[in-house]
Amino acid sequence: MSPRPLLADAARRLAEAGVESPRVDAELLLAHVLDVPRARLLTLDDVPDGAAARFTALLDQRAARVPLQHLTGRAPFRHLQLAVGPGVFVPRPETEQLVEWALVCLADVPEPDVVDLGSGSGAIALSIAAEHPGARVTAVERDPGAIEWTRHNAALRSAAGDRPVTVLAGDMTDPALLTDLDGTVDLVVSNPPYVPDGARVPREVADHDPPLALWGGPDGLDVVRGLLRTAARLLRPGGALGIEHADQQGGALPALVRSAGGWTDVADHPDLAGRPRFTTARRAAGPAGGD
Ligand code: GLN
Numbered sequence: 001m002s003p004r005p006l007l008a009d010a011a012r013r014l015a016e017a018g019v020e021s022p023r024v025d026a027e028l029l030l031a032h033v034l035d036v037p038r039a040r041l042l043t044l045d046d047v048p049d050g051a052a053a054r055f056t057a058l059l060d061q062r063a064a065r066v067p068l069q070h071l072t073g074r075a076p077f078r079h080l081q082l083a084v085g086p087g088v089f090v091p092r093p094e095t096e097q098l099v100e101w102a103l104v105c106l107a108d109v110p111e112p113d114v115v116d117l118g119s120g121s122g123a124i125a126l127s128i129a130a131e132h133p134g135a136r137v138t139a140v141e142r143d144p145g146a147i148e149w150t151r152h153n154a155a156l157r158s159a160a161g162d163r164p165v166t167v168l169a170g171d172m173t174d175p176a177l178l179t180d181l182d183g184t185v186d187l188v189v190s191n192p193p194y195v196p197d198g199a200r201v202p203r204e205v206a207d208h209d210p211p212l213a214l215w216g217g218p219d220g221l222d223v224v225r226g227l228l229r230t231a232a233r234l235l236r237p238g239g240a241l242g243i244e245h246a247d248q249q250g251g252a253l254p255a256l257v258r259s260a261g262g263w264t265d266v267a268d269h270p271d272l273a274g275r276p277r278f279t280t281a282r283r284a285a286g287p288a289g290g291d
Contacts, residue, residue, distance in 0.1 A: 001046065001047045001048075001049070001052045002045070002046065002047070003030065003041060003044045003045075003046070003047050006030070006047055006052060006055070007023075007026050007027060007030060007041070010022075010026035010029070010030070010055070010059050011023040011026045013059060013063055014026055014059070014062060014063060016063075017062075017063035017064070017065065018065070018203075019062060019063070019065070020202070025062055025068050026059070027041055028068060028072065029055060029058045029059065029062060029068070029071060029072070030047070030055050032058075032071070032072045033051050033054045033055045033058065034047070034051055058071050065202075065203040065204050065207065066204070066208065067090050067204040067208050067209075069084050069090045070084065070085050070086065070090070070208060073085060075090050075091050075121065075123075077091045077093075077095070077096060077121075077123040077127060078096050078099060078123075078127045078130075078131070079127070079130055079131065080123070080126060080127060080130060080153075080157070082121045082122065082123055082126070082153050083121070083149065083152055083153055083156065084121050084149065085149070086145075086208070087143075087145030087146055087148065087149065087210060088120055088121050088145070088146045088148075088149035088150075088210065088213075089120040089121065089146065089209045089210060089213035089214075090121070090208075090209060091120070091121050091123035093272075094244075094271040094272070094273070094275075094277055095123060095124065095191050095244055096127075097269065097271050097272065097277060097278070098124065098189065098191065098242050098244050098277070098278045099123075099124055099127045099128060099131075099189075101242055101269065101278070101280060102114075102124070102128055102187055102189050102240075102242055103128065103131055103132060105187055105240045105242075106128070106132050106135060106186065106187060109134075109186055110134045111134040111135070111136060112132070112134065112135050112136070112186035112187060113136050113138075113181065113184060113185045113186050113187075114128055114135050114136065114137045114138070114185070114186060114187045114188075114189065115137075115138045115140065115178065115181070115185050115187070115188050115189070115234055116128070116137065116138070116139045116140065116189050116190065117140050117172035117188065117189075117190040117192065117227055117230065117231075118140065118141065118142070118172050118190055118191060118192050118193070118213070118223075118227075119139035119140060119141045119150050119167070120141065120143075120146050120149065120150065120191070120213055121146075121149050121150065121153055122139055122149070122150045122153040122154055122157075122165065122167075123191075124189055124190075124191060125137045125138075125139035125150075125154075125165050126139075126153055126154060126157045126162070126165060128189075129157065129162045129163050129164075129165050130157065130162050133163060134163075135163065136163070136166075137163075137165045137166070138165070138166045138167075138168055138178065138181075139154065139165050139166065139167050139168065140168050140169075140170045140172055140177065140178070141167070141168075141169065141170075142169070142170060142171045142172065142212065143210055143212045143213070144169070145210060146210055146212070146213065147167065147169055150167050151167050154167050172190065172192065172223065172226065172227050172230055173223060173225075173226025173227060173229070173230060174230070175229070175230075175233075177230055178234060179233075181234055182233050182234060183233075183234070183235070183236055183237075184234075184236055185234040185235050185236060185239055186235075186236065186239050186240070187235075187239060187240045187241075187242070188230075188231040188234055188235055188239070188240075188241050188242075189241075189242045189243075190227055190231075190242070190243050190244065191243075191244040192216070192223050192224055192227050192243065192244070193212060193213055193214050193215055193216045193220075193223050194216045194220045194221065194223070194224060194244070194245050194246050194249065195214045195215055195216060195220055195246060196216065196217070196218060196219055196220035196246070196248075197215055197216075197217055197218055197220075199220070199246075201214070219252065220245075220246055220248075220249060221249065221252060221253065221256060224243060224245070224253065224256065225256070227243065228241075228256065228257065228260050231283075232260065232262055232263075232283065235283035236283065237283055237284065237285035238282055238283060238285055239282065239283045240280065240281070240282055240283075241257075241263070241280060241281045241282070241283070242278055242279070242280045243278060243279050243280075244277060244278045245276070245277065245278060245279060247275045247276060247277075249276070250268050250275075250276025250277075250279075251268075251276075253268070253279040254266050254267070254268050254279050257279060257281050262283065262284050263281040263282065263283065263284060264281065264282045264283075264284050265280070265281055265282045266279070266280075266281045267279070267280050267281070268280075
């Protein structure tokens, strides 16, 4: 079969099903089936019947709004290709900026201790380990389904030669979490569940991302309140905190950090699309932290 009409038809189908980027998704699925880079599709003359049939089967699932990354089995994130599938939150490009900020923070620390709270696929933790060779990273995940993916990706990365990340089953709001690290951690980073209950999310998200990774109570900040207490306890004086948040929380989250007390340099940062995306702060030096 000729790839051009096949792709045109596929993109039309996905558009009709309400998929946000129909042409790109069709191309990525065909490239996946043929096991070639997407750019290679331009010079392709023929799609064998077997491959065309597999492509159509994947299109059916994508049209039913199964996430693209579940169909290809992987999600690109910074320099990594993470394994993803049912049970784990698909990492998003906007979170790459949070990692960028984290690496800048850690640039002058040769062997920083880093904790990623709510690690999911391990995108943040494993990127920091890949891009800062001295970092000692602990990835915490509470969801028993998701942590299988954290462990799997961590094993793949350490087999590829990155410094191993410690994966720990635990709840980021638990006062007993990682108490052996109290007051010593250089950076706490998190993409916590922050979607306000009842908010509208795309079908791919509602039906396939794990609820524990998404929903954050009436204002979306329920889990973040507990996370702030954990971060306050773990960080050394001057240690840094970075928390991703929803578009509408660019005022509320910095305000929450300021009102908790014991933090300095509270700031909010936009993502590449210019939307408020993450809040950062430093743990105050000195004894009267008062959280
Ligand atoms: N940004 C995610 C979304 O698009 C939500 C992520 C989260 O709650 N951490 O739904």
